[in-house]
Amino acid sequence: MTTPPVFTLPAPAPPPRRGSVPLAAAAVPVVGAVILWLVTGSLFALCFAALGPMMAVASSLDARRAARRERRRDERERERLIADLRIRVSEAHARERAEAAERHPDLARLATAPAELWRRVPGRTAGVVVGRGEAPSSVRVGGDGAGADELRRFAERLADAPIVVPVEAGIAVMGPEPWAAAVVRALAVQLLCRRPPGELRLAAPAPGWAAGYAPTGDASLRLAPPFGRDDVVVTAVAAGAAPPPACAAVLTLTGPCRGVLDHEGQLRTVNVEALSESQAQAVVGLLARRGRDLALGRTLPDEVWRERLPAAVGTGLAAVVGMGVGGPTELDLVADGPHAVVAGVTGSGKSELLVTWVAAMAAGRGPDAVTFLLVDFKGGTAFRRLASLPHVTGVVTDLDARGTRRAIESLRAEIRRREAELAAAGATDVDHPAARMPRLVVVVDEFAALLQQAPELAAVFTDVAARGRGLGIHLVLGTQRVTGVVREAILANCPLRIGLRVTDAADSRALLDAIDAATETERGIAHVRVPGLPIAAVRVARTADDDIAALSAAAGAAPAPAVWLPPLPARLPLAEAPRVAAGLVLGLADEPERQRQEAVTLGREDTGLAVIGGPVSGRSALLAALATQDPTAIVLPRDPEVAWDRVTAVMEEPPAPGVLLLCDDLDLLLSRYPADYATAVVDRLVELVRGWGVRPVLSCARAVGVHARLIELCSRRAQLRLPTRLDHVGAGFDPATYDAQAPRGRGTIDGLTVQFAEAAGPAAPGGDTVPVWRPQPGLSMAVLPGAAAVRRVEAALSGSGAEVDGPAGEPGGRDRPRVLVGDSDGWQRAWARFTALRADAELVIAAECAADYRLLTGDRSLPPFCETGRGRGWLIAEGRPARRILLPGAQDRRLRAVG
Numbered sequence: 001m002t003t004p005p006v007f008t009l010p011a012p013a014p015p016p017r018r019g020s021v022p023l024a025a026a027a028v029p030v031v032g033a034v035i036l037w038l039v040t041g042s043l044f045a046l047c048f049a050a051l052g053p054m055m056a057v058a059s060s061l062d063a064r065r066a067a068r069r070e071r072r073r074d075e076r077e078r079e080r081l082i083a084d085l086r087i088r089v090s091e092a093h094a095r096e097r098a099e100a101a102e103r104h105p106d107l108a109r110l111a112t113a114p115a116e117l118w119r120r121v122p123g124r125t126a127g128v129v130v131g132r133g134e135a136p137s138s139v140r141v142g143g144d145g146a147g148a149d150e151l152r153r154f155a156e157r158l159a160d161a162p163i164v165v166p167v168e169a170g171i172a173v174m175g176p177e178p179w180a181a182a183v184v185r186a187l188a189v190q191l192l193c194r195r196p197p198g199e200l201r202l203a204a205p206a207p208g209w210a211a212g213y214a215p216t217g218d219a220s221l222r223l224a225p226p227f228g229r230d231d232v233v234v235t236a237v238a239a240g241a242a243p244p245p246a247c248a249a250v251l252t253l254t255g256p257c258r259g260v261l262d263h264e265g266q267l268r269t270v271n272v273e274a275l276s277e278s279q280a281q282a283v284v285g286l287l288a289r290r291g292r293d294l295a296l297g298r299t300l301p302d303e304v305w306r307e308r309l310p311a312a313v314g315t316g317l318a319a320v321v322g323m324g325v326g327g328p329t330e331l332d333l334v335a336d337g338p339h340a341v342v343a344g345v346t347g348s349g350k351s352e353l354l355v356t357w358v359a360a361m362a363a364g365r366g367p368d369a370v371t372f373l374l375v376d377f378k379g380g381t382a383f384r385r386l387a388s389l390p391h392v393t394g395v396v397t398d399l400d401a402r403g404t405r406r407a408i409e410s411l412r413a414e415i416r417r418r419e420a421e422l423a424a425a426g427a428t429d430v431d432h433p434a435a436r437m438p439r440l441v442v443v444v445d446e447f448a449a450l451l452q453q454a455p456e457l458a459a460v461f462t463d464v465a466a467r468g469r470g471l472g473i474h475l476v477l478g479t480q481r482v483t484g485v486v487r488e489a490i491l492a493n494c495p496l497r498i499g500l501r502v503t504d505a506a507d508s509r510a511l512l513d514a515i516d517a518a519t520e521t522e523r524g525i526a527h528v529r530v531p532g533l534p535i536a537a538v539r540v541a542r543t544a545d546d547d548i549a550a551l552s553a554a555a556g557a558a559p560a561p562a563v564w565l566p567p568l569p570a571r572l573p574l575a576e577a578p579r580v581a582a583g584l585v586l587g588l589a590d591e592p593e594r595q596r597q598e599a600v601t602l603g604r605e606d607t608g609l610a611v612i613g614g615p616v617s618g619r620s621a622l623l624a625a626l627a628t629q630d631p632t633a634i635v636l637p638r639d640p641e642v643a644w645d646r647v648t649a650v651m652e653e654p655p656a657p658g659v660l661l662l663c664d665d666l667d668l669l670l671s672r673y674p675a676d677y678a679t680a681v682v683d684r685l686v687e688l689v690r691g692w693g694v695r696p697v698l699s700c701a702r703a704v705g706v707h708a709r710l711i712e713l714c715s716r717r718a719q720l721r722l723p724t725r726l727d728h729v730g731a732g733f734d735p736a737t738y739d740a741q742a743p744r745g746r747g748t749i750d751g752l753t754v755q756f757a758e759a760a761g762p763a764a765p766g767g768d769t770v771p772v773w774r775p776q777p778g779l780s781m782a783v784l785p786g787a788a789a790v791r792r793v794e795a796a797l798s799g800s801g802a803e804v805d806g807p808a809g810e811p812g813g814r815d816r817p818r819v820l821v822g823d824s825d826g827w828q829r830a831w832a833r834f835t836a837l838r839a840d841a842e843l844v845i846a847a848e849c850a851a852d853y854r855l856l857t858g859d860r861s862l863p864p865f866c867e868t869g870r871g872r873g874w875l876i877a878e879g880r881p882a883r884r885i886l887l888p889g890a891q892d893r894r895l896r897a898v899g
Helices: 023-040 043-103 107-112 148-156 177-194 277-296 350-362 384-388 401-425 447-453 457-471 505-512 545-555 619-629 640-652 666-671 675-692 708-712 725-730 787-799 824-829 831-838 847-857
Strands: 006-008 127-136 140-142 157-166 171-174 198-202 217-222 232-237 249-255 258-263 266-271 318-324 327-332 340-343 370-376 392-396 439-445 473-479 496-499 525-529 536-540 584-591 596-602 609-612 634-636 660-663 695-700 716-720 746-749 752-756 778-784 803-805 817-823 842-846 872-876 883-886
Touching (some): 043 157, 107 177, 157 258, 177 198, 177 249, 277 505, 340 505, 350 545, 384 392, 401 473, 439 447, 447 473, 496 505, 609 619, 675 708, 778 831, 824 847, 847 872
Parallel strands (some): 006 140, 340 496, 609 716, 778 842
Antiparallel strands (some): 127 266, 318 536, 584 596, 716 746, 746 752
């Protein structure tokens, strides 16, 4: 036992000293005021005398406030220390409680820990744990001050500690008959677990739940009168009756598992243990078997390794999985199955058995004889070691909703495939000589967790259980519980049953028609029920990693074909995408109902593709992949000015029919145009599609807006991840297909789940540069948005040698450039002069004056698009169409200005 800890609480901080009144400081203003009055003769000077008392009062109040603040800080610090110390005391209590439970285990610990049964520990056989309650603690707390007494009381009492009564004291349990009988059973069975055979026997008449328990000894345990002087007495007493003289401890029940213990003059409230007759029978049966094995010397080996076991001698899927009392134990899913259920709680060795069984079935057989589909709902840890076997077609871990659908479709597809192959071969079942088909064993660890996560799979497993024998599909279902988990329709088709340690006798009976699994306490001991044979105990063999590696090397065959396809990759670079003979690769489609994953393409017959997805969903990477595959594709850049020029150029020289026109973020591009330009762009693209057979491939975040006309012209539509389910539904997609956790590039097309291909680099090339306007000799007029722009342009033009004047200036000669610069309002005020000079002058209009463009030029057609805020403008001269220019003095860091 560890040394009892002692904690010390620091002494509280002393109270802060009370500050004195500053009399001297208060008197100085009074004296000063009197002197000032005497010198000046002004009565107002005496007002300063009041400052002294006021300063004294203020100083005193400030000192009190500082003292209160310091006191509160000390109180908070002490509260923190007390809280910290309380945590340390609780931790010490937990250690003390664990040590007490180790010294004096209750029935729950004795019955579930084989090493504790009949263990020779000093003082253990002399007492019995009546229950758990409050007991004195060895933890001590020193110190004084606020909170110390309460913390000291807390430290001195240990809650939920085992309450031990000497065996010779005798225990009377008073209360209602069902409650008292259940508690007496628990106390009696606890004593039988503490005393080994030969030291304690049940005195006659023995209760029914103790039938078969035969240890003998000098001391007898009596549960009913008459009581002898040397008997160990544990008896039930009716409520209100006097306890027997042989009982020094009286337990009065106040509830089914709660009571008050009266012993040695102390009353303690305790939580007690209780056993039903079936539970008591299960534990006593375990003790009886353990006693018989010890007496006969018949015990199972402590450890067995699979590679040291002999080879199986049976046919079918015979496999040696461990050692029984009579030698190696062999299981055969074909002869003893076709299906099996393995039950065992966590820590019983269930996963170890499943791994060994799979390895033993694979030994001596190739993937052409047997294949395995492993389903692990404990995170994949149990079956990860078996993944290297060529027989394993896949290891499936926890499924989400989409994984569940894939699982259902994959299993159904395998059933259909096997039915078709048997029909084509003219075979009635897999044993027919014409059927060349490996058996498939589906092994599930944590079957209950699988059904809880994917309840739709219950119908599939029921179908496989009913039809699996003829199709060569076998189920091995591992579960912690049987009752309420494994359906009767499945259990009826699983005659091979294996029970490791379970906690409920009902589960053992449902599985084995016996309570052997409920009374088992050791890890790795399995109770096997084969039809027509008695239940046999088996020490399950362990399988080493080297053993599995040797099996993989010995198989020397190609891996088995996948039954359960792996999920789509999280990324699909274009270089890793499947190659196709015709068309452009879009991505890899998942088709579990056909047991395949094949490429999805954009063919020549497709009139267009609309890709709808949110930010960082992979839509730009998909368009880049298409542009990489088709160098002839026309790509619209994201720059609205360059995109306008590109569309205009394509309209002037239409391409051949079938050429791809790619536009990424079409809705974002159109949003940067004014309404008339956006409509014009869409009109031109629609004309290219309808009139010239151009195939649009566009991406956007929404399917509504001015670009909806183009989406309607696309024969196919791909959906990528959108920010919300509302956006998903608004785009016209099924709400059930929304996946907020979908990786980049994951989406759907034509009803298929697809991982779309991606390529690095931008899909759209850059555009042309914009020239700086340099006025030619003669007259030019510039229309600018405001006074600041006018000053900036005037300064730039003057520095280049041009003559600059306002709207009222004279035209000048033609031998050197002369520019009349004004804002839109100024030119409109001089409208007559503007129209008179317009015919012989070149005209420059800033992009910010686009609203006045038609008025100033009389041209109703749209000029080349100029984006505002970038120093852009239009140049109209010599009857030529408007050109885009960069105004002198403007700054545009995105484009390189040229002359």
